[in-house]
Amino acid sequence: MNQEHVTQLNDAIRAVKSTDLKNFYFVACGGSMANLYPAHYIFDREIETPSAIYSSNEFVHREPKALGKGSVVILCSHSGNTPETAKAAEFARKKGAVTIAFSNVVDSPLWKAAEFPIHYDYGVEATAKEGNSGMLYRLIFGILNEIAANEKYEKAIGSIDNLQKLYDVNKEMTFDAADEFGKKYKREKLIYTMASGPNYGVAYSFTSCLLMEMLWINSNAIHAGEYFHGPFEVTDFDVPFLLIKGLGETRPLDERAHDFVKKFSEKLTVVDAKDFNMDGIDEDLKSYFTPLIAGVVLRQYADRLAEHTGHPLSVRRYMWKMEY
Amino acid sequence: MNQEHVTQLNDAIRAVKSTDLKNFYFVACGGSMANLYPAHYIFDREIETPSAIYSSNEFVHREPKALGKGSVVILCSHSGNTPETAKAAEFARKKGAVTIAFSNVVDSPLWKAAEFPIHYDYGVEATAKEGNSGMLYRLIFGILNEIAANEKYEKAIGSIDNLQKLYDVNKEMTFDAADEFGKKYKREKLIYTMASGPNYGVAYSFTSCLLMEMLWINSNAIHAGEYFHGPFEVTDFDVPFLLIKGLGETRPLDERAHDFVKKFSEKLTVVDAKDFNMDGIDEDLKSYFTPLIAGVVLRQYADRLAEHTGHPLSVRRYMWKMEY
The missing domain is CATH 3.40.50.10490 (Glucose-6-phosphate isomerase like protein; domain 1)
Structure with a gap:
C-alpha cells in the first residue's frame, strides 16, 4: 500500500x-x-x-x-x-x-x-x-x-485486497447482460431503479448520476420496501425497472419487489448479487461488499446504454458550463 | 379535546x-x-x-x-x-x-x-x-x-389549535393556483417534485402517494440540495417541476433550486410557504408548521389534477385488488 x-x-x-x-x-x-x-x-x-x-x-x-x-x-x-x-x-x-x-x-x-x-x-x-x-x-x-x-473486521480489511480482481471478473461476467440492457432500453425516456439495505445508495447513484445526469433519462430510485406503498401503482407492461437484489438481511425486501414487478412489467432487468463472483469474501461479509461490486457492474450497464444511445456519459448541458 | x-x-x-x-x-x-x-x-x-x-x-x-x-x-x-x-x-x-x-x-x-x-x-x-x-x-x-x-414548545402545542383554520384559509387562498396547475399539467406523464429541510417529506408524499400511486404519473422527489449533483441535468423547457419553498434555515436550498429551474423549465410550479397565511403561529415555529400546511395545499393540487385528468384519486390497479 x-x-x-x-x-x-x-x-x-x-x-x-x-x-x-x-x-x-x-x-x-x-x-x-x-x-x-x-x-x-x-x-x-x-x-x-x-x-x-x-x-x-x-x-x-x-x-x-x-x-x-x-x-x-x-x-x-x-x-x-x-x-x-x-x-x-x-x-x-x-x-x-x-x-x-x-x-x-x-x-x-x-x-x-x-x-x-x-x-x-x-x-x-x-x-x-x-x-x-x-x-x-x-x-x-x-x-x-x-x-x-473483532476478527470479522480484520477479515473485512483483508478482503479489500481482492476487490480489483472481483471488479474485473464481475464486469467480464456481466458484459453481455449490460450490452443487452443498453440495446433493449436505448429508446427509453424513463427507467426506474430499485434496491434496499446496503444497496440503496447504488440505486440512488445510478438514478441521479448515471441515468439523470449523464444520460438525461428520467428516473427515481425507489426503495424496494417503499415500492408497495405508492410507487408500485405506476408499474405497467411498458415501464422499465432495474432491480438490484442484495444478499443477507434485507434480501427479502428485494425478493418481494421482484415477485411483483416481474408479473406486471415486461421491461424488468435484475442485477442479482447471488450471481456475483465473490471469491475471497467471507460469507458473513458478502452483504456488505455487495454494493461495491454492484456499483461497478452497473457502471458497465450505463456504459453500454451510452454506447447504444450515442450519448456519451461525459456530456453535460449545465455542469462545467455555468455558475449555479 | x-x-x-x-x-x-x-x-x-x-x-x-x-x-x-x-x-x-x-x-x-x-x-x-x-x-x-x-x-x-x-x-x-x-x-x-x-x-x-x-x-x-x-x-x-x-x-x-x-x-x-x-x-x-x-x-x-x-x-x-x-x-x-x-x-x-x-x-x-x-x-x-x-x-x-x-x-x-x-x-x-x-x-x-x-x-x-x-x-x-x-x-x-x-x-x-x-x-x-x-x-x-x-x-x-x-x-x-x-x-x-421551553416556552417555545408550549407555544407550539398551543398553535395546534389554529391548524384547522389555517388549513381552511390556505386551501381557499390556493384554490385557483391548484386548479390552474391541474388544467395546465393534465397531459403530463412525468412531474418532478422538489423540497428540502422539514418539507422533504411533503415532496416525497406528493411523489409517491399522489402522483405515482393515485394519478399514475411518473415522478421523483428530488432533494433541493441534491438537485445540483445529478438530477438537474434532466431539466429542460418541457420538464415539469413542482417546487416547495419552505421558511427558515433550509430555505436557501430551495431558493437556489428555484433560481436555476426557472431559467430552464417553462413548466415550473412553486408552492411558497412565504405566501401561506400562518396567523397564530409564532415566528420561530413557522418553519416547523410549514409542512403541515403545504401538505394540505398540495392535496388540493392533486385533487384538481385528478379533476382535470378525469382519473379519480381513489382508483388503483393493484392495491386492494390482490395480495402482494
Whole structure:
C-alpha cells in the first residue's frame, strides 16, 4: 500500500479512538453521498453509536443539535471542489467535530478544510484496494476494529485486497447482460431503479448520476420496501425497472419487489448479487461488499446504454458550463 | 379535546420520560412515513438525543444495533393494518423499546402491537387539531417540553389549535393556483417534485402517494440540495417541476433550486410557504408548521389534477385488488 494512504488512515482512526465518541455523520453530495451510504448501513448494524447521512447543504443549514465535540464527520468529494462539502467540513470542524475527508485531489478545498484528509486513487492505473470504496472500507472497518475489536473486521480489511480482481471478473461476467440492457432500453425516456439495505445508495447513484445526469433519462430510485406503498401503482407492461437484489438481511425486501414487478412489467432487468463472483469474501461479509461490486457492474450497464444511445456519459448541458 | 386522546398522549409522554432515553426511531411506510418526516427533522434540530427514520420493512430487516431498552419507536399506519408496520412495533417492543403508534383505527393490528397506541381523527367531521399531524405534533412538542422544557414548545402545542383554520384559509387562498396547475399539467406523464429541510417529506408524499400511486404519473422527489449533483441535468423547457419553498434555515436550498429551474423549465410550479397565511403561529415555529400546511395545499393540487385528468384519486390497479 501507498505509505501516505496508510498514514492518513491511521491518523484518522487514531483521532476517532481518542475522541470521546458520541456520533458519526456521513456528509457529501450526489454520487459521493451515495458511496458513503453502505458505510452508514454497516455502522447502523454493527455498533450502537448513532450515525446519520446527509447531503452537505442540508447538513450545514439544518445544523443538527448533536453535532459537536465527540462527533466524527466523514466527508467525500472526488475533486475536493464541491463547495457545499468543503463548507460542511469547515462547519463541522468549527463545532469541534473530528473531520475526515476523502478526495482524489490533494490540497483541494475539501482537503484543506478537513482535519484528516485521506487520498484515494482513481483512473486507469489505480487498483480498487486504494480506490474510493477500498479506502472508505479500510477506514470503516478500521474504526470498527478499533472501537469493537473483532476478527470479522480484520477479515473485512483483508478482503479489500481482492476487490480489483472481483471488479474485473464481475464486469467480464456481466458484459453481455449490460450490452443487452443498453440495446433493449436505448429508446427509453424513463427507467426506474430499485434496491434496499446496503444497496440503496447504488440505486440512488445510478438514478441521479448515471441515468439523470449523464444520460438525461428520467428516473427515481425507489426503495424496494417503499415500492408497495405508492410507487408500485405506476408499474405497467411498458415501464422499465432495474432491480438490484442484495444478499443477507434485507434480501427479502428485494425478493418481494421482484415477485411483483416481474408479473406486471415486461421491461424488468435484475442485477442479482447471488450471481456475483465473490471469491475471497467471507460469507458473513458478502452483504456488505455487495454494493461495491454492484456499483461497478452497473457502471458497465450505463456504459453500454451510452454506447447504444450515442450519448456519451461525459456530456453535460449545465455542469462545467455555468455558475449555479 | 377528546379525553381519550389526552390520556393516550399523556401515557406515551410519561413513558418516554420514565425510560432511560437513548434514541428515537420513526418507523412507517409510504405516506405515513412521510408524515413523520418533519417530526424527525424537529428532533434533529432541537435535541441531542439521536433519532432516525426508516421504512418499516427496512427497519425490521436491518435491525439497527442501537435499538433496545431506552429506545422510543414512534410508528404510524392510518388503517393500522399495514403488516410491515405492525411487525415493526412487535419487533421493537420485544427488543425492549417504548412503542408509540398512531392510527385512525382502534384495535387494529398496529394498535394492538404497540404499547402506547394513540388515536387520531379523520374524515369530514374531524378537526385538524386532533387529526394525524395535530396529534403527532402534540406528542413531539409534548416530549420536547418534558425532556427540555421551553416556552417555545408550549407555544407550539398551543398553535395546534389554529391548524384547522389555517388549513381552511390556505386551501381557499390556493384554490385557483391548484386548479390552474391541474388544467395546465393534465397531459403530463412525468412531474418532478422538489423540497428540502422539514418539507422533504411533503415532496416525497406528493411523489409517491399522489402522483405515482393515485394519478399514475411518473415522478421523483428530488432533494433541493441534491438537485445540483445529478438530477438537474434532466431539466429542460418541457420538464415539469413542482417546487416547495419552505421558511427558515433550509430555505436557501430551495431558493437556489428555484433560481436555476426557472431559467430552464417553462413548466415550473412553486408552492411558497412565504405566501401561506400562518396567523397564530409564532415566528420561530413557522418553519416547523410549514409542512403541515403545504401538505394540505398540495392535496388540493392533486385533487384538481385528478379533476382535470378525469382519473379519480381513489382508483388503483393493484392495491386492494390482490395480495402482494
